[in-house]
Amino acid sequence: MAKATGEEQQGPGDPEQWLARYGDELFRYAMLQLRDTNLAEDMVQETLLAALQARERYSGRSSVKTWLIGILKHKVVDHVRKEVRESAREDIAGLSDQRAEADIDELFDARGHWIVPPQDWGDPERCLEQGRFWEALQACLDRLKVLQARIFTLKEISGLSNEEICKELEVTATNCWVLLYRARMGLRRCLEAGWRGDERRGVTE
C-alpha cells in the first residue's frame, strides 16, 4: 500500500504540494463560509489531513483541486452542523413559527405594507462594480446572526439546496426557509442603511 512514491504520477500527489498549490484557495473558500480566520485555518488543516488519509481513494476523475474543495465543503458542513447542535440550539428553539412571524412582522404594517419601502439600488451591474458595495456586503455578512449567516452561505456560496441544508442541519423546512428569508431581509436592510445610506447622505430624509 505504501509504495506511494512510485504511484504519485497517477495519484493526487504529495500533501505538502497540495498545501503549496491550493492552500490559499482552500483558505479563501473556508473564510467565505465561516468568516473566522482561526477556524478557516483549522478547516484547511483538517481537509489536508483527511485528504492524506483518503489518498488511495482519489479516483483521478476530478482535478486534485476539485477533490480537495469537495473534502473542505464536507468539513465545513460538519462544522456548521456541530455549531448548530452545540451553541445554536436556543436559536432554533426560539424559532417557533410564531416568533419568526413576529420578527418579520416588524418590517410591515398591519396591512402587510412595507413600513420603510425598499429603495432603488440602480443598475445591478454598476452596483457590483463599486468597491463600496462589496465592503458593505462583507460588513453586513459579518453582522448577521451566526445561524442566519451560516445557512445563507451554505445556500448561496456552497450552493446547497434547501433540502440538503435541512437534512444536514436537522432543522425543519419552515425554519430553514425562514432563516434564509430573514438573512436576506437583514442583508438588504443593512446594505441599504450602510452602502446606500452613504451614497445618499443628505438626500434622504
Next chain:
Amino acid sequence: MMMSCKEVSMLVSASLDRRLRPWERLTVRAHLFICKGCTHFSRQMNILRAATRELAEGREPDGVAPSGLPDGARRRIRDTLREHHHRGDDHD
C-alpha cells in the same frame, strides 16, 4: 384578492430557492407591476444573488476576498502534515 407586500416578499425570497407555482408567479408579477417597494426588493434580491455568485466563483473585484493562507498557519499545517505523512509511512 391582492397579495400584501409581506406575502410578496416571502414569495420573492422563495423564488430564489424553488420554482414558484404558476399562480404564485402570476400574483407576484401583478403585484410588482403596481408596487415600487416590492419591485425594488425583488431587484435587490437579484443583486444579492449575483454578488454571492461572484464571491462563490472567486470573480469578485480585487481586495474584496480575504487574502491567502497566513504564513504562520501555512508553516503549522506543513509541520502537522509532515508528522502525519511520515507516521503513516512507518505504519504501512
